[in-house]
Structures are given as structure tokens and as C-alpha cells.
Amino acid sequence: MKNLLAERTVGIKPSGIRKFFDLVSEMDDPEVISLGVGEPDFDTPWHIREEGIYSLERGRTFYTSNSGLKDLRNAICDYLKRTYQVEYNPETEVMVTVGGSEAIDIGLRAVLNPGDEVIIPQPSYVSYEPCTVLAGGKPVILELQEKNEFRLTKEELLAAITPKTKVLILPFPNNPTGSVLRREDLEDIAEVCIEKDILVMSDEIYSELTYGAKHVTIASLPGMKERTILINGFSKAYAMTGWRLGYTCAPHIILEQMLKIHQFAIMCAPTTSQYAAVDALKNGEKDVEEMRISYNQRRRFLVHTFRKMGLKCFEPFGAFYVFPSIKELEMTSDEFAMELLNREKVAVVPGTAFGACGEGFLRISYAYSLDELKHATDRIARFVAEIRKEKGLI
Amino acid sequence: MSELKEKILAIMEKNSKVSVADLAVLLGDTEDNVSRAIYEMEQDKIICGYHTLINWNKVNNEKVIAMIEVRVTPQRGQGFDRIAERIYNFSEVNSVYLISGGFDLMVMLEGKTLQEVAMFVSDKLSPLDSVLSTATHFVLKKYKEHGTIFVSQSPRERMLITP
Numbered sequence: 001m002k003n004l005l006a007e008r009t010v011g012i013k014p015s016g017i018r019k020f021f022d023l024v025s026e027m028d029d030p031e032v033i034s035l036g037v038g039e040p041d042f043d044t045p046w047h048i049r050e051e052g053i054y055s056l057e058r059g060r061t062f063y064t065s066n067s068g069l070k071d072l073r074n075a076i077c078d079y080l081k082r083t084y085q086v087e088y089n090p091e092t093e094v095m096v097t098v099g100g101s102e103a104i105d106i107g108l109r110a111v112l113n114p115g116d117e118v119i120i121p122q123p124s125y126v127s128y129e130p131c132t133v134l135a136g137g138k139p140v141i142l143e144l145q146e147k148n149e150f151r152l153t154k155e156e157l158l159a160a161i162t163p164k165t166k167v168l169i170l171p172f173p174n175n176p177t178g179s180v181l182r183r184e185d186l187e188d189i190a191e192v193c194i195e196k197d198i199l200v201m202s203d204e205i206y207s208e209l210t211y212g213a214k215h216v217t218i219a220s221l222p223g224m225k226e227r228t229i230l231i232n233g234f235s236k237a238y239a240m241t242g243w244r245l246g247y248t249c250a251p252h253i254i255l256e257q258m259l260k261i262h263q264f265a266i267m268c269a270p271t272t273s274q275y276a277a278v279d280a281l282k283n284g285e286k287d288v289e290e291m292r293i294s295y296n297q298r299r300r301f302l303v304h305t306f307r308k309m310g311l312k313c314f315e316p317f318g319a320f321y322v323f324p325s326i327k328e329l330e331m332t333s334d335e336f337a338m339e340l341l342n343r344e345k346v347a348v349v350p351g352t353a354f355g356a357c358g359e360g361f362l363r364i365s366y367a368y369s370l371d372e373l374k375h376a377t378d379r380i381a382r383f384v385a386e387i388r389k390e391k392g393l394i
Numbered sequence: 395m396s397e398l399k400e401k402i403l404a405i406m407e408k409n410s411k412v413s414v415a416d417l418a419v420l421l422g423d424t425e426d427n428v429s430r431a432i433y434e435m436e437q438d439k440i441i442c443g444y445h446t447l448i449n450w451n452k453v454n455n456e457k458v459i460a461m462i463e464v465r466v467t468p469q470r471g472q473g474f475d476r477i478a479e480r481i482y483n484f485s486e487v488n489s490v491y492l493i494s495g496g497f498d499l500m501v502m503l504e505g506k507t508l509q510e511v512a513m514f515v516s517d518k519l520s521p522l523d524s525v526l527s528t529a530t531h532f533v534l535k536k537y538k539e540h541g542t543i544f545v546s547q548s549p550r551e552r553m554l555i556t557p
């Protein structure tokens with residue numbers, strides 16, 4: 001058959017993480033410790049799971065409305081108002097999606113015309129670039145700088161804007177760097193976006209996991225709500241990754257279009273998950289607080305431990321990753337990760353999986369117990385010392 | 395109480411083995427402050443000991459654990475404290491709680507055999523003047539103690555690498 005495949009899809013590179021995942025899986029070695037996971041190590045709090053089970057017992061096994069259960073949309077709006085002081089109309093400006101990932105996809109598909117440019121700050125989550133391409137847009141990669149602790153600055157943004165720029169992706173708190181934007185950073189960015197008439201897709205899936213100042217959503221800044229597609233969800237805050245549930249808030253004119261794609265491609269987010277999520281938003285605050293305290297301790301432990309190894313590691317204030325630099329060891333991220341896996345059986349993700357500018361860095365997840373982290377970092381320290389010795393870097 | 399002390403307690407309650415150096419890193423404070431705070435809490439009897447949580451089910455040497463509901467007559471001027479003291483002074487007794495509801499004191503104790511526990515109740519506890527009645531319950535299985543689940547759980551099925 002001629003032209004069996006769609007060129008646009010074929011042109012997309014498989015995720016760099018996938019490659020590493022296959023390698024680790026092939027080893028199938030119980031000795032391997034992985035610090036490569038991008039999901040919480042906690043179980044979903046029992047009261048939330050129980051609510052899901054109860055909904056099944058009650059036979060709530062039907063589709064919900066396309067935009068999601070009314071109770072859930074109301075709970076989302078209450079939450080956003082009380083937590084981030086931003087008001088959305090649950091009838092017209094909110095929809096429940098299959099994870100934040102779906103929202104990224106349909107948000108881009110709803111707004112992009114062929115050739116429209118999307119500014120994607122990297123290192124960042126793996127799906128913005130392919131989703132942009134699949135939606136017919138043109139990704140413009142903006143390389144965040146270590147010297148700015150991987151925050152997006154006004155100058156960097158201005159330099160990336162062209163007359164074709166339509167959307168800025170704002171992935172903070174950031175996976176993989178753990179970087180967060182402060183209110184003053186957001187104000188600078190908002191000013192540029194308003195002046196240059198740019199839409200913002202703000203992926204705030206880690207918003208509950210910040211360890212310094214509380215998260216601020218760019219949608220809450222004056223003049224921004226009307227140009228922001230806000231994406232959030234339940235995976236990270238409530239340890240609900242497998243429930244596949246997220247949500248997005250956007251001006252009605254955009255949400256209406258997103259809803260059409262969702263309606264035809266997905267129908268509705270999983271019903272059981274939606275019932276559980278209502279309980280998460282209403283009664284889950286204490287659980288989030290406990291997890292945050294725990295993550296914060298591990299975060300301090302990792303920053304301390306990597307610095308003790310003599311590696312440069314800026315202090316991240318969000319998500320559950322640290323992003324130490326291995327540049328001084330004269331190896332690429334890929335080489336380091338491979339060698340570490342072979343010699344010490346510790347799996348970490350090379351920074352390059354999140355964009356070319358992740359070269360020289362590693363993503364280390366702290367969604368692991370302190371004991372596991374200790375065990376793994378002991379091995380990493382031994383490995384780093386060995387490499388230094390071999391290369392005469394002492 | 396200081397915020398630091400509360401944070402130290404939250405960690406030590408789950409892990410009394412944690413070192414001062416580790417606590418300082420985890421809480422982002424200095425070792426001096428942490429060790430001073432621990433010392434003060436020991437002096438103030440806020441920290442009363444560093445025990446180990448043991449699942450005795452997994453050890454051959456068998457133990458019998460009993461929970462005994464005790465109804466007593468409170469004494470003038472001293473309420474329940476005096477009779478509680480007479481009970482908690484027995485070294486066999488592990489814990490004594492004053493309880494609201496249908497009885498007054500919950501006494502927990504360990505013995506080597508059922509017989510030993512029964513003898514304690516009939517010889518020592520019941521004859522006390524203020525004790526009106528007792529009801530002894532033997533523990534058959536411990537599922538969870540101090541927030542730790544004792545029964546074995548299936549291993550995690552998290553993938554090794556995810557974005």
C-alpha cells in the first residue's frame with residue numbers, strides 16, 4: 001500500500017524516556033533502583049478510593065456529560081477560587097479531561113492554524129512539542145537557562161516572539177527541573193503576552209507541590225484570564241495518576257471548541273474517577289499537606305546529598321524532581337545514565353529526554369521513600385567518585 | 395511548642411532511629427538546634443522513650459496480648475487516678491487508658507500464656523477494692539499498630555520509568 005502512514009505522525013520522534021524505559025525493563029533485574037518515575041509514590045488516599053468504590057457499588061457506571069459531572073465542575077471552581085483567587089463559570093468555562101495530557105492536546109488543536117507558532121520553554125514535559133506538530137502548529141523551542149534556575153524571563157520570551165507566535169506554553173512548576181515562577185516573574189510574562197497578544201497554555205499540574213511561596217496561577221493576574229488555557233488535574237496533588245483525570249479552564253469561546261474535540265474523540269472522562277475526584281477536592285487538603293511535607297524533606301535531602309557529592313544542584317521549589325548538573329564529569333547525560341545503570345543499577349532519566357538543552361543534567365525524582373533515596377544516592381555517590389578517579393578529575 | 399520541635403516529633407514518631415544530622419537536613423535547620431530541641435523534649439518528658447515496633451507474630455516465642463475492660467468506683471478527691479496507679483504499677487501491664495463509655499479503664503497486658511494472663515486478672519486485678527468488674531479480650535491478630543500495617547501487602551506495580 002502506498003502512503004500507508006501519515007507523514008506528520010511518522011515525523012514525530014518517539015519519547016526519549018521510552019528508550020530508557022525499554023532498556024531498564026529489558027534488564028529485568030530486581031537489584032535495579034529507579035529514580036526515574038514521574039508519579040507520586042503514595043497510594044491515592046483511602047477516602048478518595050473509597051468514594052470511587054462506592055460510586056461503582058451504586059451503579060454509577062454511565063457516561064457523564066461531555067464536560068464532566070456538574071458536582072465536579074462546581075468543586076473545581078470552588079477550589080480555584082479559594083486557592084488561587086481566580087473565578088471560572090462551572091457551566092461554560094471548565095471541562096474535565098482524561099488527565100492534563102488530553103487538555104494539552106485538545107487545547108492546542110482548538111487554537112492552532114497551520115503555521116502558527118507555539119513557544120515551548122525546555123527542558124519541559126515531553127508532550128508539548130509533538131502535540132503542537134500534530135495540531136499543525138510550529139514548535140519554537142525556548143531554551144531555559146541554568147543561571148536563571150530554569151525560570152522563564154521576559155527577555156527570553158521577547159526574543160522568541162515572532163509575528164506568527166500564537167501560544168506560549170507555561171510549564172511551571174516544572175517537570176523535570178522543579179523550577180517555579182514567582183509572582184513577579186509571572187507579572188513580567190503577562191505584560192509581554194498582553195502587549196504581543198499571545199495566548200498562554202499554563203500547565204499547572206504540580207501547582208499543589210511547591211515548597212516555598214504558594215503557587216500563583218497566571219490566570220489570576222489582571223487581563224490574563226481571557227487569554228489563558230489553564231490546565232490542572234488530580235494526578236500529582238492527590239496521587240491519582242492511574243485514574244486519568246484532569247481539567248482545563250479557558251474562556252468560553254476557546255473551551256467550546258475544545259469541548260467539541262473532546263466530545264467526538266473521548267466522549268467523557270472516566271465516571272468512577274470523577275466521583276472520586278469530587279471527594280479529593282472536598283476532603284483531600286490534609287492528605288496533600290502530608291504528602292507535601294514528606295516531599296519537602298526528601299527534596300532537602302537530595303539537594304544536600306548531590307551538593308555533598310560535589311555536583312552543582314540548584315534548589316528547586318516545586319514538583320518532585322531535582323535537576324543536578326553533571327557537566328563537570330565530562331560525560332553526556334545519556335552516557336552518565338547508561339553507565340550508572342550498568343555499573344550501579346540505578347536508573348535516572350537523562351535531562352535530554354526533556355529537550356536538547358537538558359544536556360548535562362539528570363532528572364532525579366523524589367517520589368520515593370527516604371530509605372530508597374538514601375540507598376540510591378549512596379550508589380550514585382560511589383559512581384561519581386569512580387568516574388572522577390578514572391578521568392583524573394580530582 | 396516551637397515549630398521545629400513539632401516537626402521533629404512528626405518524623406521521630408515514625409522513625410526513632412533518625413539521626414540528628416539527617417533531621418537537620420530534612421528540616422533545613424542546624425544540627426545544634428535539632429539536638430538542643432531533642433534534649434529539651436527529653437527533659438520535659440515529651441519524648442518518653444525510643445521503642446521499637448515489633449511484629450511478634452513473626453517471632454516464634456509466643457505471646458498473649460489481652461485488653462481488659464475494667465469498671466471501677468472512682469475515689470473521693472482522687473477520681474480514677476489512684477486506682478489507675480495501682481493498676482499501672484504492675485510491671486505486666488503495658489498500657490492503661492481512662493476511657494469514656496461503658497467502662498472506665500482499658501488495661502493492656504502481655505503474658506506468655508493464657509493462663510498467666512487469666513491468673514493476673516483473677517489474682518491481682520479483680521480483688522482490688524475499687525474494681526467492680528472486668529472483661530478480658532484476647533488479641534487474635536494485629537493488623538495495624540502505630541500506623542504501620544502488619545499483614546503482608548502485595549508489592550507495588552509502579553513502572554520503573556515514566557515521564
